[in-house]
Amino acid sequence: MKHVIKVIWCSYIVFCCLLNLQIFANYGFVDLELCKIRPVALEGESLKSQDDDMPAIFVETENKKINNDVNRIKTYLNKLPSYLLQDCKAIHFVGHDQLIKTYMVGEKEGDVSNKDKEEIIGYALERNMHAHVQYQSNLDKSALVHELWHIYDFNHGNSDSQEFQALYLHGGDSVTEYGKISPGEFFAEAGWWYTVYPEKLKENNMDVYSYFKNLDNKEECL
Incomplete structure (x- = not known):
C-alpha cells in the first residue's frame, strides 16, 4: 500500500x-529557441554499434524536411564504418540558417564574410568533437562524411603525419578543389571519397586510396 x-x-x-x-x-x-534542437532516440537494436561509441544525433525540430527523414539518417549512419563514428560525440543536422547561426555565435573561431556564409555546409569542432551539418536528402553529397573524417583526424593526427603530408604535397589537387586548401581538408575530402566513391578515388590517386585502404584494414582488425 x-x-x-x-x-x-x-x-x-x-x-x-x-x-x-x-x-x-x-x-x-x-527561451524556446533552445528547444529547436532535440535528441533523436536511436533504438539499440537498430544500431550498427552496440556500445557508447555511437554519437548522439540531433535534428532541428522546426525543419519538417529533416524530421521526415530521421529514419533515413539512422539507416545511413548504420552503414558507415564504426571507427568513423566512435570519436564523434554528437552530430547536429540543421537547415542552412541554423548552421550559420551556430557558426557565428562562437562555435567556430574566425570572421566569416557574407560570401563564405553561403558556402558553409558543415563544420566540426575539435574542442567537443561535434559535427554540425546542413541537411540534404542525398547524404552522400552532404558534408556529413567529410566532417566525420575531420573528427577522426582530430583524434588520430593523420593529416599531420609525414606520410600524409607527402601525399598532400604530391597530389593535393587530385581529389577536389576544396581539398587543395590544406592537408586537413585534403584528408577529409579524400576520406569522403574513399567512403562514398572509392573507385573514383582509386582512379584519381591510387596512393591516397591505398593509404585509406590500409587505414581501413587496421581499424577493422582492432
Missing part, C-alpha cells in the same frame, strides 16, 4: 512540474 501511495505521489509531482513548465513557456519565461 505504501508503495502505491509513493508511486501516485511521484506521478503527481512530475505532473505539476510539467504543468509549470508549460505555464512558463506560455508566458515567455522559457
Whole structure:
C-alpha cells in the first residue's frame, strides 16, 4: 500500500512540474529557441554499434524536411564504418540558417564574410568533437562524411603525419578543389571519397586510396 501511495505521489509531482513548465513557456519565461534542437532516440537494436561509441544525433525540430527523414539518417549512419563514428560525440543536422547561426555565435573561431556564409555546409569542432551539418536528402553529397573524417583526424593526427603530408604535397589537387586548401581538408575530402566513391578515388590517386585502404584494414582488425 505504501508503495502505491509513493508511486501516485511521484506521478503527481512530475505532473505539476510539467504543468509549470508549460505555464512558463506560455508566458515567455522559457527561451524556446533552445528547444529547436532535440535528441533523436536511436533504438539499440537498430544500431550498427552496440556500445557508447555511437554519437548522439540531433535534428532541428522546426525543419519538417529533416524530421521526415530521421529514419533515413539512422539507416545511413548504420552503414558507415564504426571507427568513423566512435570519436564523434554528437552530430547536429540543421537547415542552412541554423548552421550559420551556430557558426557565428562562437562555435567556430574566425570572421566569416557574407560570401563564405553561403558556402558553409558543415563544420566540426575539435574542442567537443561535434559535427554540425546542413541537411540534404542525398547524404552522400552532404558534408556529413567529410566532417566525420575531420573528427577522426582530430583524434588520430593523420593529416599531420609525414606520410600524409607527402601525399598532400604530391597530389593535393587530385581529389577536389576544396581539398587543395590544406592537408586537413585534403584528408577529409579524400576520406569522403574513399567512403562514398572509392573507385573514383582509386582512379584519381591510387596512393591516397591505398593509404585509406590500409587505414581501413587496421581499424577493422582492432
